Amino acid sequence: MDLHSHDGKLINVRMRHSHTIGEAxxxxxxxxxxxxxxxxxxxxxxxxxxxAGYRLYDPADIHKLRFIRxxxxxxxxxxxxxxLLGLWxxxxxxxxxxxxxxxxxxxxxxxxxxxxxxMIDALEHLLEGCTNDDRPDCPILKGLASDAxxxxxxxxxxxxxxxxxx
Amino acid sequence: MDLHSHDGKLINVRMRHSHTIGEAxxxxxxxxxxxxxxxxxxxxxxxxxxxAGYRLYDPADIHKLRFIRxxxxxxxxxxxxxxLLGLWxxxxxxxxxxxxxxxxxxxxxxxxxxxxxxMIDALEHLLEGCTNDDRPDCPILKGLASDAxxxxxxxxxxxxxxxxxx
DNA sequence: ATAAGGGTTCCCATCATGGGAAGGTCAAGA
DNA sequence: TCTTGACCTTCCCATGATGGGAACCCTTAT
Numbered sequence: 001m002d003l004h005s006h007d008g009k010l011i012n013v014r015m016r017h018s019h020t021i022g023e024a025x026x027x028x029x030x031x032x033x034x035x036x037x038x039x040x041x042x043x044x045x046x047x048x049x050x051x052a053g054y055r056l057y058d059p060a061d062i063h064k065l066r067f068i069r070x071x072x073x074x075x076x077x078x079x080x081x082x083x084l085l086g087l088w089x090x091x092x093x094x095x096x097x098x099x100x101x102x103x104x105x106x107x108x109x110x111x112x113x114x115x116x117x118x119m120i121d122a123l124e125h126l127l128e129g130c131t132n133d134d135r136p137d138c139p140i141l142k143g144l145a146s147d148a149x150x151x152x153x154x155x156x157x158x159x160x161x162x163x164x165x166x
Numbered sequence: 167m168d169l170h171s172h173d174g175k176l177i178n179v180r181m182r183h184s185h186t187i188g189e190a191x192x193x194x195x196x197x198x199x200x201x202x203x204x205x206x207x208x209x210x211x212x213x214x215x216x217x218a219g220y221r222l223y224d225p226a227d228i229h230k231l232r233f234i235r236x237x238x239x240x241x242x243x244x245x246x247x248x249x250l251l252g253l254w255x256x257x258x259x260x261x262x263x264x265x266x267x268x269x270x271x272x273x274x275x276x277x278x279x280x281x282x283x284x285m286i287d288a289l290e291h292l293l294e295g296c297t298n299d300d301r302p303d304c305p306i307l308k309g310l311a312s313d314a315x316x317x318x319x320x321x322x323x324x325x326x327x328x329x330x331x332x
Numbered sequence: 333a334t335a336a337g338g339g340t341t342c343c344c345a346t347c348a349t350g351g352g353a354a355g356g357t358c359a360a361g362a
Numbered sequence: 363t364c365t366t367g368a369c370c371t372t373c374c375c376a377t378g379a380t381g382g383g384a385a386c387c388c389t390t391a392t
Contacts, residue, residue, distance in 0.1 A: 022338065032339090033381065052388055054339055063311070070310050074292075075285045078378075088307045094300040102293055102306050109286050116279045119241045123272050126240075127265065134260040140268050141254045144236050145229070188369065198370090199350060218357055220370055244348075 017059055018048070024057040028065040035065065043068070043082055076105055183225055184214070190223040194231040201231065209234070209248055242271055 025032040035055075038044045044064060047055035057065070067088065071081045083101050087093040129139035191198040201221075204210045210230060213221035223231070233254065237247045249267050253259040295305035 020339070031380080034379080036340090037380080050339095050388095052339080054388080067310050072379090073285075074289055074310075075282070084307070084310065087304075088311065093304065095296060095304045096298045096300065098304045098306050099293065099296050099298045102289060102296075106286065106289050106293070109282055109289065113279060113282045113286065116241070116275055116282065119239075120272065120275050120279065123240055123268060123275065127268055127272070130261060130265045130268075132262045132265045134262065136257060136259050136261065138253075138259065138261045138264045140264045141250065141259075144233050144240075144250065145254065186370075197350080200348080202372095203349080216357095218370080219372095220357080238348090 018056040019058075019062070021047075021055045021057065024062055024065060028062060029069045030065050038068065038078075041078065043078055043085070074105075075109060076101075080105060184222040185224075185228070187213075187221045187223065190228055190231060194228060195235045196231050204234065204244075207244065209244060209251070240271075241275060242267075246271060 019027070021032045021035055024030075025035060030038075035044075035057075039046055039055075044061070047057060047061065049055060064085070067085065068081055071084055076084065080101055084098065087098050087101070126140050126143045131137065185193070187198045187201055190196075190201060196204075201210075201223075205212055205221075210227070213223060213227065215221060230251070233251065234247055237250055242250065246267055250264065253264050253267070292306050292309045297303065
């Protein structure tokens with residue numbers, strides 16, 4: 001490879017379909033900051049460099065970055081993506097290995113969804129009694145001050161009895 | 167206050183219904199670490215101290231910590247809780263001011279829920295074709311490599327055309 | 333030659349939380 | 363009284379994914 005020739009290095013590499021980090025960022029939707037970060041944490045291999053130290057990305061790199069972005073859009077963590085990338089590039093992988101990663105993540109997502117929905121329910125319940133006016137009486141604060149979040153959830157055992165303040 | 171008497175300081179303060187940080191943590195469900203943290207970021211006022219420097223919490227403090235924990239359980243951020251605490255202790259607050267904080271948070275929660283559900287949908291869609299066996303063919307990876315996340319969502323404009331790798 | 337618009341590294345911040353070290357304090361038992 | 367273990371204190375560091383910004387270098391067009 002003649003990446004280090006004395007004239008027009010970038011032009012040479014562009015003819016080889018390589019791109020700067022800014023271009024890679026623009027086409028993949030992964031910010032340049034994050035591309036460097038992914039390299040630092042070894043999610044991707046260190047990019048080739050021009051003589052001046054500029055990172056270069058070829059179509060295979062670009063494709064990998066898109067893969068990463070899509071997995072991130074689905075909420076996969078970096079560690080999960082590391083696993084998926086390994087499987088992606090392993091021609092002998094078993095379908096069920098990939099499925100396992102995806103399934104685990106799906107479970108996590110469903111748990112997260114349930115958690116948020118229970119927050120929403122509790123908050124809506126709290127908002128029901130709210131007069132939404134200029135009066136100081138407020139069932140939302142009352143709820144937070146006394147109960148509210150435990151619509152039937154975990155009860156922290158109270159070892160001491162305290163007098164109420166509000 | 168005789169907190170600094172030479173004998174049995176903690177016993178004296180316990181008679182005044184004060185508790186150590188560990189007890190406060192146990193009864194409120196807020197960890198001691200977090201109680202100190204909340205003090206440092208000025209969410210709560212600096213606690214009184216014994217002569218030896220131990221923090222002391224009276225029932226009003228305990229009640230406030232419970233308020234904070236309940237709000238956290240509902241997903242309120244520290245800044246939102248700062249606002250709610252201010253309103254809670256402001257006798258002249260307007261109901262609608264509290265409502266505004268809660269409403270904004272509810273909107274954020276609903277957005278978060280929608281986001282997670284779209285992830286779940288996309289992932290389920292991807293999992294549909296999976297054979298879950300020992301064969302290397304895998305529609306999940308194929309989906310991540312080509313499309314998948316854009317069930318009809320945002321399309322990043324592609325300025326360059328790259329040949330496919332996979 | 334100079335300016336604009338890249339690129340590079342390095343450090344810091346977020347948000348809420350916890351881990352752990354080093355050292356001081358309290359209560360109970362020998 | 364001395365020891366022991368459980369508690370407290372402060373301080374520093376780490377998380378995960380991301381962005382901001384400084385200080386400086388490279389390329390290209392005017």
